[in-house]
Amino acid sequence: MKKKSQEQRTAETRRKILDATRDLVLRQGFTATGVDQICREAGLTKGAFFHHFKSKEALGLAALADWGDFGMGLYAEATREPLKEPLDHVHRFFDIMTGFVQGNEGPVTCVVGIISQEMSLTNPNLREECAKHLEVWTDFAARLLDEAKQACPPRADFDSRELAWFLNSLWQGSMLVSKARQEPDIIVKNLQRARAYVDNLFAV
Amino acid sequence: MKKKSQEQRTAETRRKILDATRDLVLRQGFTATGVDQICREAGLTKGAFFHHFKSKEALGLAALADWGDFGMGLYAEATREPLKEPLDHVHRFFDIMTGFVQGNEGPVTCVVGIISQEMSLTNPNLREECAKHLEVWTDFAARLLDEAKQACPPRADFDSRELAWFLNSLWQGSMLVSKARQEPDIIVKNLQRARAYVDNLFAV
DNA sequence: TTTTTCATACCAATCGGTCGGTATATTTTA
DNA sequence: TAAAATATACCGACCGATTGGTATGAAAAA
Structure with a gap:
């Protein structure tokens, strides 16, 4: 051994x-x-x-990649089973985020959000890597929305990517606010509202 | 002299x-x-x-207070004229944020958001001051929403404070994301969507 | 034996913060 | 009203600790 x-x-x-x-x-x-x-x-x-x-910056890039792997590992669960109802995957996506909040004692934070906020204006490489990871998240969410749109035409068409960026911003901002307030519940409530909003885009 | x-x-x-x-x-x-x-x-x-x-922390507290004064100075404009239509003030509130984004070359950032993200878990005093300023913002937004509710009953009742926290989270998150992506436009689009969402809560 | 992995010792630069001293403004006294 | 006493504002050298990073060499694997 x-x-x-x-x-x-x-x-x-x-x-x-x-x-x-x-x-x-x-x-x-x-x-x-x-x-x-x-x-x-x-x-x-x-x-x-x-x-x-080779440097602290290199470590930052690696830490971002590592966090990205971790995150996408979680989110991938949303699409593991095939679509039964149009919003199945979208709902599981929300559930995963909510679960991440509730299954987490202590503050809910994100490496990408933190490094974005700290380094975006002073370190171009870290900024770009952060942007890339935010984009991956948004791409994933947008794909789920597109998929839902295809399975069930929304009551009025909408831009999936724009909505995905909206959700990403809300998600990042919720973690930030909740950290300062020491109240994870605000994240859950925001997610509920966002989910209802998305549902309503499809509702007949 | x-x-x-x-x-x-x-x-x-x-x-x-x-x-x-x-x-x-x-x-x-x-x-x-x-x-x-x-x-x-x-x-x-x-x-x-x-x-x-007396310390760098004291400076941080003062900087937060200063930023709070600056921000509330801007937002106060929203309620300068009396309400004509129920959502007047709410709309002006959104316009002020949009104006802050568009009238600002370079990245749109917030001292409270930055210090929240960096210091919330290591410096209780700074964390609390950040939480206080986020609360002031939310209180203001919630009051505008309450006022609108009183002037025009919404199609279904909602919790003004909860919605205000939703908007605050979105606002902070939008600045964070836009900084990493170097694209202020995402903030504007998020604000438009949020405004439409609020409008829809009142629409007949 | 050669290459890779890691510890030790070290570097200049910078960190937040202190301190003795000076210059200026204000209050007290004559 | 002028001089003296005190309080305030500010400078710049300095403190120990820490910063990211390097140079050298030993242990371990190939």
Whole structure:
């Protein structure tokens, strides 16, 4: 049980660093999180860190990618079963978000939202990566809406991407507001309202 | 023309510091903005700074209060003229936000949103001040909605405060997303959708 | 033995904050 | 009303701690 392949060691070390980074960034933001602190939390030293990441910016990009994988893993559940009713997948999408809020003691936050807010105007690479991940989310939501539209013509046509950006903005803003207010319930209520709004676009 | 009262000098110096702080925080966030940098931008030294603010946290609190004054100064315009039609003030409220976006070259950001995101989980005092300012915004919006409800019964009753939090979340999230995407237009479109949504709550 | 992984020691720069001292404004006293 | 005493405003050097990042070498795997 002793010998580990280099591949494995690298994977484990990277994971330790990315986990520590996620936890610390969610709690105190990207700028306030130092490399030393990450190393301490990960049980490593700077030598290891800078062997795997050439800079803190590179770490930020990796942390965003990692968070994106995590998120899309959750959201993918929404489309696992085939569509029975037109809004099935859309509803599951809302349920997943609501579940993420309720199954989470402590504040509900998002690495992308945090790094967007902190770094968008000072670090073009991080900004672009954030934009990319927001776009992935929006694309996914827009596809669900398009799918629903195809299964059931809405009472008046609407732009799925525009609505998806609306929902994304609401989602990010809800987490932000709820963090300051220390009241996750506001996210749930906002999601309920948004869901009812979408339903109403289709209702006969 | 030389002699200045101490009162006046204090006021001017504080203003210089607060202006510099606002500009720098909006651009690079609170954590990334150093006291030295603020002093440089304000044309002062640390001696002056710590004479007027006992800590960086105290500065943050003052910057939030200052931003709150600025914002409410803008929003107050919405209710300057008496209500002619039930949704007059609500519409003006939306117009003010839209105007703030369009009359602003460069990214649209908010000191409260930035500090909320960065400091909510690490600095209770800043968190609470942020929550207070978000609440002021929501109170204002909720009052406009209540007023409209009184002037014209909605097609189905709704909770004004809940809707106001929904709008606040959307507003904050829109700024966040638009900053990452470098596209202020998304804010305008979100506001249009929100306005139509509110209108629809009242429509016959 | 060569390459990869990681620890140790170190760097210049910057962080928030303090401190002694000076210049200016205001109040008190003569 | 002028001088003296005090309070306020501000400067700039300095503090220990921490920042992101590097150079070197040892342990471990290939």
